[in-house]
Amino acid sequence: MDNALGDFLRARRERVSPADVGLPPGHGMRRVPGLRREEVAMLAGISVEYYLRLEQGRDRNPSAQVIDALAGVLRLDAEGTAYLTSLAQPRPRRSVGAPDERLPRGLEMLLGTLNVPALAVNKYSDVLAANPLARALSPDMAPGLNRLRVLFTDHAAHGFAEDWDEYTAVAVAHLRAQIGSDSDDERLHALIGELSLKSERFRQLWARHDVRSAQEVTFRIRHPQVGPLELLVEKFLVVGTVGIEVMLLHAEPASRTADALALLASLNAS
Numbered sequence: 001m002d003n004a005l006g007d008f009l010r011a012r013r014e015r016v017s018p019a020d021v022g023l024p025p026g027h028g029m030r031r032v033p034g035l036r037r038e039e040v041a042m043l044a045g046i047s048v049e050y051y052l053r054l055e056q057g058r059d060r061n062p063s064a065q066v067i068d069a070l071a072g073v074l075r076l077d078a079e080g081t082a083y084l085t086s087l088a089q090p091r092p093r094r095s096v097g098a099p100d101e102r103l104p105r106g107l108e109m110l111l112g113t114l115n116v117p118a119l120a121v122n123k124y125s126d127v128l129a130a131n132p133l134a135r136a137l138s139p140d141m142a143p144g145l146n147r148l149r150v151l152f153t154d155h156a157a158h159g160f161a162e163d164w165d166e167y168t169a170v171a172v173a174h175l176r177a178q179i180g181s182d183s184d185d186e187r188l189h190a191l192i193g194e195l196s197l198k199s200e201r202f203r204q205l206w207a208r209h210d211v212r213s214a215q216e217v218t219f220r221i222r223h224p225q226v227g228p229l230e231l232l233v234e235k236f237l238v239v240g241t242v243g244i245e246v247m248l249l250h251a252e253p254a255s256r257t258a259d260a261l262a263l264l265a266s267l268n269a270s
Contacts (some may be wrong), residue, residue: 001058002045002057002119003057003089003184004087005054005057005080005084006019006054006055006056006057007029007059007209008083008084008087008209009040009054009055009070009074009084011207011208011209012035012074012076013035013037013040013073013074014033014034014035014208014235015033015208016034016035016073016074016075017034018039018247020075021035021039021043021073021207022107023035023039023043031268035073036052037052038051040070040073040074041071041129042264043069044066044069044072044073045069045073046066048067049148049224051113056069057141061088062086062088063091064085065086067079067081067084067088070084070168071187073083074147076086078213079177079211079212080121083176083177083180083211086180089205090224091257098201101122101126101128101241101242101244103120103129103238103241104238104240104241105246107120107129107238107246108120108129110244111129111130111131111134111246112132113130114131114133114248115133115177115265116133116188116248116249116250116261117130117133117134117136117137117138117141117231117248117249118130118133118134118247118248118249119131119134119141119246119247120238120242120245120246120247121147121240121247122243122244122246122247123175123178123243124146124148124175124187124188124191125146125147125148125149125171125175125242126144126145126146126147127141127142127143127144127146127147128139128143128244129143130143132268133264133265133268134249134259136225136268137155137221137223137229137264138160138221138266139154139160139251140154141143141156143151143234147171148171148172148175148191148202149191149194149195151244152168152195152198152199152202153165153173153195153198153199153203159222160221160222161219161220162220162221162222162228163219163220165263167219168201168202168205169205171208172202172205172206172208172211173205173211173212174212174213176209176210176211176212177211177212177213178213178243192206217233218230218231219231219232219233219249223260223264225263225267226263226264226267227256227260229251229260229261230251230252230257231238231249231250231251231257231261232246232249232250232252232256233247233249233250234247234248234249235247235248236248254257
């Protein structure tokens with residue numbers, strides 16, 4: 001992660017085909033997937049040497065005009081462009097020490113009063129608090145667990161999610177959005193290293209450099225007690241904290257999932 005800007009540019013150009021940007025396919029076999037460096041440079045209106053310096057990490061501070069040009073060539077959306085901008089901006093050194101992850105007073109109490117599955121997680125996807133319905137809903141929602149670790153290393157989690165491939169892609173893209181350009185985070189390094197060693201799927205997704213934070217998500221699971229569920233997911237950043245989110249899962253009113261959630265709550269009532 002020492003060359004986050006170069007890694008991002010390389011990963012994204014490999015996912016853009018010549019046809020995507022109006023270039024002819026050319027002749028013979030292409031030695032690289034996606035665009036060549038010289039093609040990106042030409043389309044962005046910069047020299048090949050300068051683009052090479054960006055990818056190799058020898059120049060880490062392109063201008064706003066260069067960033068906009070590269071974002072257009074690489075077909076980045078607004079969030080991807082913002083992420084590229086953050087990688088190109090010099091950052092002050094972080095103070096040493098773990099971030100304060102104490103939940104605001106009363107938040108855990110509030111989660112317990114909600115009639116939908118609700119939990120609080122930090123930017124590493126560690127579960128800090130969860131109400132009883134969330135804990136009954138999914139094995140990765142118990143306080144103390146890391147949802148990414150469960151998702152990628154627990155075989156039972158693979159069978160639990162109806163669309164595991166999509167769900168894992170969303171989870172990794174959200175992790176990138178959460179951490180932003182913070183490449184000095186030792187705790188993050190450790191988590192990424194662990195998951196990369198244990199999961200080929202995680203390695204593939206991390207190498208794609210997808211970035212997504214705000215998006216409509218539907219969580220489809222096969223619950224052993226109440227059957228298939230189709231849940232809408234809402235996420236809210238907790239004001240005054242560093243990267244702590246509250247996640248709520250709910251169902252369309254009068255739907256089969258809404259009835260199943262009510263049944264799950266009654267089956268697990270204390």
